[in-house]
Amino acid sequence: MLEIRHVVKQFGKNVTAVDDVSLHLTRGVLGLIGHNGAGKTTLMQMIATLTKPTSGEIIFQGVDIVKSPDAIRTRLGFLPQDFGVYPNLSALEFMQYFAALKGVRDPERIRYLLELVNLTEHAQRSAAAFSGGMRRRLGIAQALLNDPDILVVDEPTAGLDPEERLRFRNLLSELGANKLVIMSTHIVSDVESVASELAIMRNGKLIGFDTPENLINRAYGQIWTVKLANADVEAMRQRVQVLHTQRQGELVLFRIAHATQPHADAELVQPNLEDALMAQRYSLQEVA
Numbered sequence: 001m002l003e004i005r006h007v008v009k010q011f012g013k014n015v016t017a018v019d020d021v022s023l024h025l026t027r028g029v030l031g032l033i034g035h036n037g038a039g040k041t042t043l044m045q046m047i048a049t050l051t052k053p054t055s056g057e058i059i060f061q062g063v064d065i066v067k068s069p070d071a072i073r074t075r076l077g078f079l080p081q082d083f084g085v086y087p088n089l090s091a092l093e094f095m096q097y098f099a100a101l102k103g104v105r106d107p108e109r110i111r112y113l114l115e116l117v118n119l120t121e122h123a124q125r126s127a128a129a130f131s132g133g134m135r136r137r138l139g140i141a142q143a144l145l146n147d148p149d150i151l152v153v154d155e156p157t158a159g160l161d162p163e164e165r166l167r168f169r170n171l172l173s174e175l176g177a178n179k180l181v182i183m184s185t186h187i188v189s190d191v192e193s194v195a196s197e198l199a200i201m202r203n204g205k206l207i208g209f210d211t212p213e214n215l216i217n218r219a220y221g222q223i224w225t226v227k228l229a230n231a232d233v234e235a236m237r238q239r240v241q242v243l244h245t246q247r248q249g250e251l252v253l254f255r256i257a258h259a260t261q262p263h264a265d266a267e268l269v270q271p272n273l274e275d276a277l278m279a280q281r282y283s284l285q286e287v288a
């Protein structure tokens with residue numbers, strides 16, 4: 001459905017925000033993960049035709065959208081990171097306003113979308129009084145007005161409470177059943193349960209592309225926990241890749257990635273996606 005070929009985006013002479021990224025995407029939820037400044041927003045803005053690549057091609061259903069942006073604009077829904085609402089409009093009026101801008105005439109579509117994002121009972125309220133999660137859900141409803149084939153959402157879960165995060169993830173997961181949903185985040189747990197594929201960016205480059213299952217499967221047999229006395233902590237840090245530590249009274253609980261048992265008391269545990277990414281050196285930390 002969407003093919004990104006050797007896309008580069010430079011800002012001035014010194015900043016290469018996206019550095020030779022190629023991706024072939026079909027239906028499902030793509031989790032685009034990377035640290036702040038990795039290039040996620042810039043890549044999404046190129047897909048949304050809000051900025052042009054310095055070089056490379058983006059092909060949507062056979063058409064190069066760098067040359068012919070309208071080919072994707074009518075088939076795209078976009079929720080930017082800094083999505084705002086208009087204080088004087090109710091949620092319903094907000095939707096009516098965007099429906100008019102997008103040439104969507106069917107009032108039933110607005111009703112359906114407000115229901116889909118669970119805002120029907122708040123339709124008459126000013127969106128300015130909405131919580132962050134409710135605003136984001138209204139943003140998704142707005143982005144779905146034209147029934148897009150591609151939905152691009154930039155950091156949609158930032159600042160949401162756990163319940164809203166879950167609700168949002170479920171919504172994106174449902175939408176991914178028959179669309180391509182591209183969702184960026186720097187929080188691995190946000191995409192763990194919903195993404196069908198993960199693209200991992202660091203310093204503008206695509207450093208990994210795989211399914212969460214494959215990433216986790218590769219980490220099987222390599223993630224360990226062990227409790228050590230404080231005095232042993234430094235020695236362990238020198239020897240193995242420490243994923244996480246947690247002080248427990250006099251002891252320190254280690255979570256470790258290592259191909260073999262790192263300590264006689266170490267026990268194997270089930271890897272999660274965060275473990276798997278770190279174990280495979282897909283750490284989201286910026287590399288100097």
Ligand SMILES: Nc1ncnc2c1ncn2[C@@H]1O[C@H](COP(=O)(O)OP(=O)(O)OP(=O)(O)O)[C@@H](O)[C@H]1O
Binds near residue numbers: 034040041
């Ligand atoms: N308009 C611009 N002019 C100059 N540099 C820019 C511009 N937009 C982005 N950059 C730079 O490009 C790099 C990638 O930024 P981008 O916003 O795409 O990253 P990101 O992964 O989306 O990060 P975040 O999660 O913070 O949004 C950064 O170094 C950023 O400072």
